[in-house]
Amino acid sequence: xxxxxxxxxxxxxxxxxxxxxxxxxxxxVVKYAFWKSPFYRKKFKEHGVDIDRIKGxxxxxxxxxxxxxxxxxxxxxxxCCVPKEEIxxxxxxxxxxxxxxxxxxxxxxxxxxKELMLRAFHIAGITSKDVIQxxxxxxxxxxxxxxxxxxxxxxxxxxxxxxxxxxxxxKFMRDFGTTVLCATASYxxxxxxxAEEMGVDLRELPISKLLLGAEPWTEEMRKQIEESFGATxxxxxxxxxxxxxxxTGFECRMRKGLHVWEDHYVVEVIDPETGEVLDxxxxxxxxxxSLTREAMPLIRYRSGEVSAVLSREPCxxxxxxxxxxxxxxRTDDMVIYRGxxxxxxxxxxxxxxxxxxxxxxxxxxxxxxxxxxxxSLIGSILKDVKEFLGFKPKxxxxxxxxxxxxxxxAKRLIRVGDAS
Ligand SMILES: [Zn+2]
Numbered sequence: 001x002x003x004x005x006x007x008x009x010x011x012x013x014x015x016x017x018x019x020x021x022x023x024x025x026x027x028x029v030v031k032y033a034f035w036k037s038p039f040y041r042k043k044f045k046e047h048g049v050d051i052d053r054i055k056g057x058x059x060x061x062x063x064x065x066x067x068x069x070x071x072x073x074x075x076x077x078x079x080c081c082v083p084k085e086e087i088x089x090x091x092x093x094x095x096x097x098x099x100x101x102x103x104x105x106x107x108x109x110x111x112x113x114k115e116l117m118l119r120a121f122h123i124a125g126i127t128s129k130d131v132i133q134x135x136x137x138x139x140x141x142x143x144x145x146x147x148x149x150x151x152x153x154x155x156x157x158x159x160x161x162x163x164x165x166x167x168x169x170x171k172f173m174r175d176f177g178t179t180v181l182c183a184t185a186s187y188x189x190x191x192x193x194x195a196e197e198m199g200v201d202l203r204e205l206p207i208s209k210l211l212l213g214a215e216p217w218t219e220e221m222r223k224q225i226e227e228s229f230g231a232t233x234x235x236x237x238x239x240x241x242x243x244x245x246x247x248t249g250f251e252c253r254m255r256k257g258l259h260v261w262e263d264h265y266v267v268e269v270i271d272p273e274t275g276e277v278l279d280x281x282x283x284x285x286x287x288x289x290s291l292t293r294e295a296m297p298l299i300r301y302r303s304g305e306v307s308a309v310l311s312r313e314p315c316x317x318x319x320x321x322x323x324x325x326x327x328x329x330r331t332d333d334m335v336i337y338r339g340x341x342x343x344x345x346x347x348x349x350x351x352x353x354x355x356x357x358x359x360x361x362x363x364x365x366x367x368x369x370x371x372x373x374x375x376s377l378i379g380s381i382l383k384d385v386k387e388f389l390g391f392k393p394k395x396x397x398x399x400x401x402x403x404x405x406x407x408x409x410a411k412r413l414i415r416v417g418d419a420s
Contacts, residue, residue, distance in 0.1 A: 003111075003153055007118035013263060015320045021263045023056040025291035030054045030063070033297055036081035039074060040299065057266055065275060065287065066301045068093075071101045071241065080104050082295050092140035093240035103142075103240050104295040110149065112292055116261060117150035117246035123253055124209055124234050126180055128155045131206075133178040135187060136214065137163040137408065142244035143214060147182040150246065156180075163407045166194040177206045181229075185217035186410035189357045192228040203230035211236045213245050215409045216327050216345045220352030235326055241301055242288050249321070257310045257323040264292050267324060268300070269309055272331050283308040285331050286324070304330045306343065333413050335363050340390045344412040347393075350384045358403040364416030367393035372402050 013021070033040040034051045044051065047064045054062065071079065071093070080087070086106050093101040105113070126132070132151040136143025144162055151158045159172055169191055172178065181188065188210055195202050207229055213236040225233045237258055238245040242265060249260040260267045266289040269278045278284045286305040290297045307325045314320040329343030344361055347369060351359050354377050362368040369385075375397040386392050404411070 003115055004118055004122070007115050008122050010115065010261065010263065011119045011122055011319060011321075013320065015314060018262045018320060022266065022291065025263070026057050026060070026266060026289070027054060029289070029291050029297050030299065032081065033299055037079055037297075039070070039079045060266065060268065060289065060300065061277060063300055065270075066298050068101065068241075068302070068304070071298075072099045075099045076102055077104060079296050081297065082106055087295055089145075090140070091142040091145070091240050091244060100140075101241070103243075105243070106294040108294050109243060112264070113146060113243050113247060114149045114153050116243070116248075116264065117146060118153065119261065120211065120234070120236055120246050120250040121150055121154065123250050124180075124211065124232075126154075126156070126209065130179045130209075131157040131159065131177055132180045132182065133159040133161060133169070133173060133176075135161060135163060135169060135181065135183040135191075136245075141408075142238075142240045143182075143184070146238070146245035146247075147211070166191055166407070167198065170195045170198055170200055173202075173205055173207060174200055179206050180209045180211065181207060181231075182211045184214040184409050185212040185221070185235075186215060186406065187408075188212065188225045188229065188233070189221075190405050190407075192225075193357075202228055207231050209234065211246075213237060216329050216333075216343070218345050218349045218352060220349050224352060224355070224357060237327060239288075239303055239305070241298055241303070242290050243293055248288065249324075251326070252315055252317050252319065252323060254315065254317045256315060256317070257325050258307075258327075259315065259319045259321045259323055262321045265290055267309070267322065269307060269324070270302075272302075278308070280309045280312070283325075283328070286327075304332055306331060306334070335361070335367070335413070337363070337367055338391055342389050346389055347385070348412070350381060350388060353384075354381060358405075359412070360403050360414060361393075361412060362414045362416055367391070368396060369393045370396045370398055370403060372398050372400050 030051050034044055087104045088107050090102050090104050134144055134147045138144035208231050210233040222233050235251040236246055237249055238247045242248050248265050249258045252259055268287040269284045270287050272285040286303045286307050288301050289299050306328045310323040310325055312322045329345050335342055351371055356371045356373045359371040378395045
């Protein structure tokens with residue numbers, strides 16, 4: 001179990017070790033990108049970057065930002081830094097319209113994906129004795145494979161069910177004694193609903209851990225999931241551009257945010273409008289630099305994720321990698337309504353406090369919030385939204401099943417024309 005040991009060591013690197021590795025890898029990746037990627041060579045030249053003057057992470061702002069549109073324009077492999085023979089697979093990043101964003105992997109990239117996912121397994125206490133049921137799709141989206149590679153590497157009992165057939169998910173959980181469920185954050189509540197229809201009490205099953213990612217979810221939602229399953233739910237971040245689920249970091253076991261694996265990623269938080277790096281505690285867009293990806297490292301990549309740096313000090317959980325807030329939303333999901341900025345998660349937090357699990361927000365000529373629940377709740381919810389967010393949406397109560405269920409990421413936000 002060499003990889004397991006490597007993963008464990010990586011979790012507990014000291015601040016001093018992290019700083020040393022991070023700076024060394026940062027200098028190396030800037031040179032690597034310049035020499036191996038025509039895209040970055042051109043981009044650095046256009047911005048007057050002298051790579052020999054990049055001495056460490058303190059020089060990061062001398063480098064230009066990379067945006068998703070550039071990845072799209074680089075289809076199929078124009079940003080790749082290795083010859084095609086060295087690519088062992090590709091995955092695809094979000095966005096359902098236009099040119100796909102393709103992320104290539106070398107063998108080394110896949111090995112690191114496993115290792116970083118195993119850091120999460122280590123923190124969550126997942127071992128070869130676990131029965132791991134994987135519900136994200138196996139395909140171009142990275143979720144299924146990311147969990148699979150690590151679960152397979154430790155010889156756990158893997159159930160690679162993939163997306164779909166929720167009744168089967170419940171049946172397999174019951175019949176094989178699943179102990180770990182990997183899923184998108186909104187899926188467990190759908191599973192809970194179907195389990196109830198089937199007369200299965202999830203709390204009586206051996207399930208003890210859920211690893212949930214791919215979309216922002218609130219603490220209130222966590223409470224509902226943990227109560228329904230009688231299990232602990234962990235937030236697992238990661239995006240395809242950075243190598244997939246489980247790569248960028250994992251949740252602190254004290255639930256103080258997400259620890260970022262700083263020996264593999266440099267994280268900055270910027271003002272999405274000006275591009276300026278923000279101070280600790282200030283919320284903005286997360287920008288990643290991947291330090292160890294071989295096929296397609298990205299320098300200062302604007303992720304669209306909204307978060308803030310919480311602390312660069314060692315955490316009381318024993319981890320010395322920096323801590324950021326759990327992802328609150330995506331910059332694309334931000335709604336500006338009558339001067340108020342909010343994310344679907346802000347509405348979710350309020351609705352979930354009334355026990356509401358399924359909802360949808362329509363933004364158009366006004367804001368409409370549809371939820372499954374009793375009409376009598378409307379008055380109180382309206383009061384809370386007004387108090388916490390400063391506006392009054394139109395609320396519509398629906399019967400159970402009134403909101404369409406999704407097997408992957410839930411569609412929380414629908415834009416109808418332009419918000420006024
Ligand atoms: Zn911690």
